Amino acid sequence: MIKRAENSDLQEIKKLTEACAEAMIAQGIYQWNEHYPSIEKLQADVEKKELFKLVSKDVIMGIIVLTPVKDEEYDPINWLSKTENNLYVHRLATHPEQWGSGLGQELMDFAENFAREEKYESVRLDTFSLNKRNHKFYEARGYKRLGNIYFPKQSEAPFYCYELLL
Known part of the structure; x- marks a missing residue:
């Protein structure tokens, strides 16, 4: 079941993101670290009612953040949709012990269905350039890679921006 996260979930969610960061680093993927995602960032996601949890x-x-807010880092990207009526995906994570089990697909199905129900024109996201598994994941779902952005606190390597028109 996927539903909105609550403040009482924050410690469990933070442990999940820390497990993801450790597992990615062990694979040489420096996408998340001790600075990201912070408990403060996750709490803000909960307060804005944008953080969803997958519970079993x-x-x-797993977790996923869905927001209509476009971060300024995305400004240089030549997006497919020319309106501001888009849904952005952030902080998609599933427990490393469950990687490859379809939970990420379930969370993305939820995000895309949510976007359609709320009448968004597209779903936009970014993923770390060195996380090749994620590239295949999003491209198999029909997302188009559009350009690069940078988050220096996370990595010197770029993040690839993707979009799916609905």
Whole structure:
């Protein structure tokens, strides 16, 4: 089941993101670290009602942030949709023990269905350039790679921006 996260979920969600960061670093993927995502960032996501959790047997197995707010880092990208009526995906994570089990697909199905129901024109996101598994994941779902952005606190390597027109 996927539903909005609450403040009482924050510690469990933070542990999930820390496990993801450790597992990615072990694979040489420096996408997340001790600075990102911070508990403050996750709490702000909850307060804005933009953080959703995937729960199985009372355990949070994954998260996703869905927001209509376009970060300024995205300004240089030549997006496919020419309006501002777009949904942005951030902080998609599933527990490393569940990687490859379809939970990421379930969260993205939820995001795309949510976007359609709310009448957004597209779904936009970014993913780390060195995370080749994510590139295949999004491209297999029909997302188009459009350009690069940078988050120096996370990595010197770029992040690729993707968009799916609905």
